[in-house]
Amino acid sequence: VLVSFSANAADKALLIGVSNYPGIDDRLPGIDLDLRLMQKTASHLGFAQENVKVLHDKVATAKGIEQAITGWLVEGVHVDDRILVYFSGHGSGIPDQNDDEIDGIDEVLLPYDVRESSSGGAATLINVVDDDSFGSWLAQIPSNNVTVIVDACHSGTVTRSFGMKKQRLGEKVMYSKSYTYD
Numbered sequence: 116v117l118v119s120f121s122a123n124a125a126d127k128a129l130l131i132g133v134s135n136y137p138g139i140d141d142r143l144p145g146i147d148l149d150l151r152l153m154q155k156t157a158s159h160l161g162f163a164q165e166n167v168k169v170l171h172d173k174v175a176t177a178k179g180i181e182q183a184i185t186g187w188l189v190e191g192v193h194v195d196d197r198i199l200v201y202f203s204g205h206g207s208g209i210p211d212q213n214d215d216e217i218d219g220i221d222e223v224l225l226p227y228d229v230r231e232s233s234s235g236g237a238a239t240l241i242n243v244v245d246d247d248s249f250g251s252w253l254a255q256i257p258s259n260n261v262t263v264i265v266d267a268c269h270s271g272t273v274t275r276s277f278g279m280k281k282q283r284l285g286e287k288v289m290y291s292k293s294y295t296y297d
Contacts (some may be wrong), residue, residue, distance in 0.1 A: 126197040128157040128167045129183050133175045133204035133227050141205070146171075149203040149266060157199060175204070176228040177242040184252040198261040200253070205229075206267030209239045213247065221245045224267055 130153045134146030150169060157167050168187055170179055188198055208220040223243035232241045253261060 125191040125193060126162050126166055127188055127192065128153075128162045128199040129170070129188055129201070130154065130157070130167065131170045131175050131180060131183075131200075131202045131204070131226075133172055133225065135172050136205065136225065136227065136229065138230065139205075143204060146203050153201050153203075153264075160197075160199070162197075162199065172227050175226050177226045177244055178228075180224075180226055180244055181248070181252060185255050188256050192257050194257055194259050196258045196260065198256055198258045199264070200261065201264045201266075203266040206265070207240060207243070209243060209245065210234065210237055212245065221247065224249065224265070 130150055132146040132150040134143045136142070150171060154167060154169065158164065168183060170183060184200070188200070192198065202224055205225040207223050207225055209223055211221050223240065223245045225240070225243060228242045230241050232239050253263065
């Protein structure tokens with residue numbers, strides 16, 4: 116199979132993995148391997164090494180993930196460039212923050228700095244990447260070729276709203292998702 120890409124393409128891959136959560140006694144020993152394999156996969160797909168960014172453990176914070184998506188994945192990217200976003204780590208659910216969930220639960224990805232908390236007497240998590248924010252961040256990427264792969268338990272519909280229309284482009288944006296259930 117011959118694959119050809121424009122020399123000016125800003126194809127980018129953001130690979131995120133969290134294996135060691137401080138304060139959570141549930142280490143994920145396979146994340147290092149996941150990231151190495153995804154780096155090889157990105158290379159086989161034609162992503163240049165300098166256009167592959169890896170956020171692992173301590174740098175895979177909620178803020179770090181947001182900045183990588185809304186900053187690095189947006190800068191220099193055009194409508195036809197390919198974008199790959201990969202997350203491997205824990206997923207969970209928290210009480211719905213804006214009443215848009217039928218089941219009352221927002222699906223979340225757990226970055227390195229996730230913490231337990233309470234809201235209105237109910238247990239919850241803070242410093243998470245919730246489905247609404249994740250969708251909003253991804254919608255800022257100017258490309259129509261965004262692939263999202265989530266390897267996390269309980270991630271459910273974390274990418275469910277990606278069929279939205281981008282207001283700036285007025286075009287339908289298609290995203291794919293993949294799950295590996297623990």
